[in-house]
Amino acid sequence: MRSNINVEIALTHIFTRKRQTLVAALGVTMGIAMYIFSNSLMKGFGRFSRTEIFKVTPHLRIYKDDEISKPLVQATSPRQVVIIHNPKITTLSRTIINPYALLAEVKKQDYISSAAPQVNVDVFYQNGKSQLKGVANGVNIAEADAMFNIQKTMVAGSLNPLSNSLSSVVVGSRIANKLNLGLNDNLTIVSSAGVVKIMKIVGIFSTKNKTTDESKVYLHIAAAQQLVKEGPTYITDIYANIKNPDEALAYSQQLQPITTYKVEDWKTSYADILAGDLIRQIMSTSVSMAILLVAAFGIYNILNMTITQKLDDIAILKATGFAGRDIIRIFVLEALIMGIIGTTLGLIIGAICIQVLSGVYVGGPADYFPIYFDPSVFITSTVFGLLITIGAGYLPAYRAARVDPVAIFRK
Amino acid sequence: MKNQTVILRTQSIGKYFYEPIRFKVLDDVSFEAYAGEFLTLVGKSGSGKSTLLYCLSTMDTAYEGELFIEGQKVTGKKTDELAAIRGKSIGFVFQFHYLLPEFSCLKNVMIPALKLGKYSHREVEERAYQKLDMLGLKEQALKPASKLSGGQQQRVSIARALINDPKIILCDEPTGNLDSKNAQNVFDIFKQLCAEMGQTIIAVTHDNDFAKNSDRTIELADGKIISQDKEFGSSDISS
Numbered sequence: 001m002r003s004n005i006n007v008e009i010a011l012t013h014i015f016t017r018k019r020q021t022l023v024a025a026l027g028v029t030m031g032i033a034m035y036i037f038s039n040s041l042m043k044g045f046g047r048f049s050r051t052e053i054f055k056v057t058p059h060l061r062i063y064k065d066d067e068i069s070k071p072l073v074q075a076t077s078p079r080q081v082v083i084i085h086n087p088k089i090t091t092l093s094r095t096i097i098n099p100y101a102l103l104a105e106v107k108k109q110d111y112i113s114s115a116a117p118q119v120n121v122d123v124f125y126q127n128g129k130s131q132l133k134g135v136a137n138g139v140n141i142a143e144a145d146a147m148f149n150i151q152k153t154m155v156a157g158s159l160n161p162l163s164n165s166l167s168s169v170v171v172g173s174r175i176a177n178k179l180n181l182g183l184n185d186n187l188t189i190v191s192s193a194g195v196v197k198i199m200k201i202v203g204i205f206s207t208k209n210k211t212t213d214e215s216k217v218y219l220h221i222a223a224a225q226q227l228v229k230e231g232p233t234y235i236t237d238i239y240a241n242i243k244n245p246d247e248a249l250a251y252s253q254q255l256q257p258i259t260t261y262k263v264e265d266w267k268t269s270y271a272d273i274l275a276g277d278l279i280r281q282i283m284s285t286s287v288s289m290a291i292l293l294v295a296a297f298g299i300y301n302i303l304n305m306t307i308t309q310k311l312d313d314i315a316i317l318k319a320t321g322f323a324g325r326d327i328i329r330i331f332v333l334e335a336l337i338m339g340i341i342g343t344t345l346g347l348i349i350g351a352i353c354i355q356v357l358s359g360v361y362v363g364g365p366a367d368y369f370p371i372y373f374d375p376s377v378f379i380t381s382t383v384f385g386l387l388i389t390i391g392a393g394y395l396p397a398y399r400a401a402r403v404d405p406v407a408i409f410r411k
Numbered sequence: 412m413k414n415q416t417v418i419l420r421t422q423s424i425g426k427y428f429y430e431p432i433r434f435k436v437l438d439d440v441s442f443e444a445y446a447g448e449f450l451t452l453v454g455k456s457g458s459g460k461s462t463l464l465y466c467l468s469t470m471d472t473a474y475e476g477e478l479f480i481e482g483q484k485v486t487g488k489k490t491d492e493l494a495a496i497r498g499k500s501i502g503f504v505f506q507f508h509y510l511l512p513e514f515s516c517l518k519n520v521m522i523p524a525l526k527l528g529k530y531s532h533r534e535v536e537e538r539a540y541q542k543l544d545m546l547g548l549k550e551q552a553l554k555p556a557s558k559l560s561g562g563q564q565q566r567v568s569i570a571r572a573l574i575n576d577p578k579i580i581l582c583d584e585p586t587g588n589l590d591s592k593n594a595q596n597v598f599d600i601f602k603q604l605c606a607e608m609g610q611t612i613i614a615v616t617h618d619n620d621f622a623k624n625s626d627r628t629i630e631l632a633d634g635k636i637i638s639q640d641k642e643f644g645s646s647d648i649s650s
């Protein structure tokens with residue numbers, strides 16, 4: 001009840017200057033809409049590139065890293081002379097020793113949502129004279145499908161035969177095209193160990209990622225072990241997914257002490273792509289921030305004008321008992337009203353932009369424009385919009401609060 | 412001697428201005444104003460009347476000496492406390508009306524009371540109507556303040572000064588912009604306020620008749636009080 005008069009004065013000022021209020025508010029609207037649009041776009045891109053990454057990459061990967069030979073005598077100080085030595089990669093086998101014990105141990109961790117063994121073999125695919133290079137993925141198909149959602153990318157045939165047949169293979173669509181092979185045709189696979197296997201194509205997948213589609217095939221884990229002339233304990237990789245992929249780095253560090261093999265998180269493997277995402281995000285955020293700052297300046301300007309025109313009013317209010325903080329409240333409230341109007345319009349326009357663009361078909365791996373409705377973007381833009389307008393209102397309001405009524409009345 | 416409650420008292424108020432050169436505008440000004448007194452401040456232009464009035468108003472705090480309002484020392488209080496004291500105890504009437512142009516006359520009168528928060532909104536509105544009625548402005552209450560004549564606007568500003576029933580009403584040339592008829596009207600209102608409501612009026616004026624008819628006149632010259640004639644309450648002695 002007591003402070004209502006401040007609100008009433010602020011509202012009256014706003015209502016008697018509808019046009020200026022609207023102009024100031026529209027500045028905020030543009031900034032907010034731009035912020036929502038670009039951030040939703042970035043989020044959309046981010047989510048899109050993640051789904052692309054997670055089609056082929058687990059959150060965490062355990063594998064045997066290359067070892068480099070060390071000198072027989074280690075130098076203990078930089079000045080010490082060392083036997084001449086020529087460092088070489090000394091990895092003899094890619095296998096993880098005792099993989100199933102490690103797998104069981106990994107699965108025991110409560111932050112791991114799923115884990116699966118995999119045998120990756122470098123191979124050539126042949127049909128007559130045509131030849132392609134690639135990687136054959138020996139998997140337990142049910143586990144691999146759970147992790148990478150292969151089923152969703154299938155364009156022909158089925159994954160099911162892979163679960164028990166050692167002579168079946170599911171191939172990338174570009175491999176099938178280039179080698180001119182279809183469903184139920186035979187594909188010759190030659191491994192780096194010199195093993196040649198003729199396998200029947202039971203399914204074709206298309207991730208719409210060129211590299212994957214022209215190099216990857218899935219086969220039974222035992223078939224892959226045959227390609228390298230190894231037994232059932234030969235496992236090159238253990239793949240694991242966690243609940244929140246963003247915590248991959250922390251969990252890879254947590255998992256590392258369990259094993260002497262290398263634990264790598266997906267963010268480390270894709271640091272280049274993620275760095276690009278981050279730079280784009282920073283750019284678009286700074287552009288929309290710049291627009292918001294301009295909008296804030298608009299509000300600042302209009303309030304400054306109002307205050308300059310209303311010095312007499314401020315003087316008489318102060319004379320009749322309004323304290324400095326009442327004056328501040330009146331003008332900050334005016335800024336806030338402009339901010340609320342502008343922000344609300346901005347949210348609406350931003351939402352419309354997203355709605356329209358997300359329906360635009362762009363083809364390629366994305367299908368539709370990768371923009372989506374993320375409530376967190378709307379929340380942060382509202383907070384930014386209001387904070388910036390309050391800030392823009394506070395400076396002139398503070399000036400108004402410090403107006404010396406005596407100086408005004410003397411004029 | 413009549414009942415003499417001191418409502419406002421100054422103790423050797425002195426003030427300097429430093430622009431363009433340092434000089435003393437007010438010099439050792441000490442006086443008392445009593446409840447129900449109609450006091451006028453006169454003096455040549457530039458003698459420091461307005462400056463003194465602003466010191467009394469608590470809006471100007473850059474002075475030496477002390478100021479007491481209703482027995483309470485106000486010198487040295489914080490600006491927010493002073494604002495509260497003004498809201499409760501002091502009404503202002505200036506040469507210009509300073510009405511807020513976007514608001515109706517009624518609202519203009521109500522604003523200081525809504526700020527004070529002593530009465531509910533409805534009571535404040537009732538009281539504002541009363542004050543406007545007293546000043547012959549009841550019909551104008553809902554008009555925007557900017558749509559009134561100069562004399563009417565000045566009367567609205569008086570109604571605004573009265574809304575919180577302040578003990579003190581400070582005026583700086585309240586009739587300076589008015590014709591003689593309107594000036595007489597305002598004078599009569601002031602007279603009535605002192606007599607009936609016991610409010611103290613301290614008015615700066617250039618109007619000799621206005622001063623002559625007040626209870627007491629303080630004359631300033633070069634920032635000093637040179638006469639405080641017609642002691643309040645002693646008019647029966649001097650006659």
Ligand SMILES: Nc1ncnc2c1ncn2[C@@H]1O[C@H](COP(=O)(O)OP(=O)(O)OP(=O)(O)O)[C@@H](O)[C@H]1O
Pocket residue numbers: 410428429430431436454455456457458459460461462463
């Ligand atoms: N802000 C200021 N800075 C410097 N000097 C000032 C300031 N305000 C007033 N003065 C000077 O102080 C003196 C007293 O001014 P004041 O306004 O109190 O006079 P006054 O008695 O009210 O005059 P008038 O009758 O013309 O209104 C004048 O000489 C004036 O020039």
Ligand SMILES: [Mg+2]
Pocket residue numbers: 460461462583615
């Ligand atoms: Mg003056």
